[in-house]
Amino acid sequence: MATSTTARCVFLGAPGAGKGTQAKQVAEHFAAAGSPIAHLSTGDMLRAEVKSGSELGVAAKGYMDKGQLVPDQLIIDMVKARIQQPDAAAAWILDGFPRTLPQAEALDENLSGDQALTHVISFSIPEEVLVGRLSGRRTCGKCGAIWHVENRPTKVEGICDTCGGELVQRSDDRPEAIGKRLEVYRTQTAPLLAYYGDRGVLREIDADRSPDVVFQELLERMQ
Template identity: 55%
Template sequence: MRAVFLGPPGAGKGTQALELARSLALAHLSTGDMLRSHVARGTALGQRAKAFMDAGQLVADDLIIAMVEDRLRTDLADAGWILDGFPRTVPQAKALDQSLRSSGRPLTHVVYFAVPRTELMSRLTGRRTCSKCGAIWNVTFKPTTVDGVCDLCGGALAHRSDDRPEAVGRRLEEYERSTQPLLAHYRVSGCLIEVDASRVPSQVNDQIVAALRRNAG
């Protein structure tokens, strides 16, 4: 299985990708995690990406395409995987399609997470990230036992600059302009699956598993 999880920021792609990767013994690839790692380490890529992320904009294609392609071509050449957070634009999708076809391992599934904008705003502006282990919490939907402290490792929680209301609004607007055309691109391929991601995580997971089984059949 080689799958892309597609949807707006805050749709729960990462949560579902991690859960399914564990249950199906697949690799979970998150471009968001990759980029944040580069930012934290202060690499050249991270410094360029940070300017986009702080402004609530999508990171430019040329900053992530080569990184993703290299990972898929080397570390995961013969493995199944779930790619979360990439592609975000049609040019990225075409580049990924070409790379996978040339290797003889095309995409098998594309899962789209649909969530109303009002729900996304609530999820994203309330999100807090552990500065130590990277765990994600939410002041409304998934609060910690002690305010500002991670339940898993005791690290301090941070409100990321790209999770503040102004940046969130810009991210969603940018998403609608740049990413929505991906639906049309992948619908033509016949591998697109759409789920109602406004439901609780267990229900979303059930939808995905059922859809994957139908698609496989």
């Protein structure tokens, strides 16, 4: 796909809409096709910081455990640094960023004229579906693979099919954090739909369908 080499995408959507899983799959697809797109997940970046016990990680963990957003400036600096890495020079998908208007504005400022966003894809899905998806989600503590107790179970309960690692429920997928995350999405992130809609770059995708169907449509939308 010719456009893939210069794709600069934002995947927008509520927690549980499937944007992380899809971004990973899209990145794998393009890597296999020989024109890699870097998958830039702020969630993964933050978890790596938390795991390493960095100053940023310790600060971020406090917010994440409560289901709150990590402050804008912290995230903005982290993404700016990440986007300058060599693997992100040609093409990338931002997953989990921007999450607020100030973050979207900072991203625009950081991307000069010919570097502007090429695609903003909104994953649309009813809230009650999200709650079921999030509460059943389990993550491999070793390789980061994402499973689900009902929708995508592992062969052996609690053990990752891919690497044999132990599955954990992320602190922000616990019931007390889910309600808070969805509320944060409604108040802070949903306004970005209007922000990008006004600029004509927004494409909506119905994310309440099987991952394979969503994936195929996503590839079409990214052409």
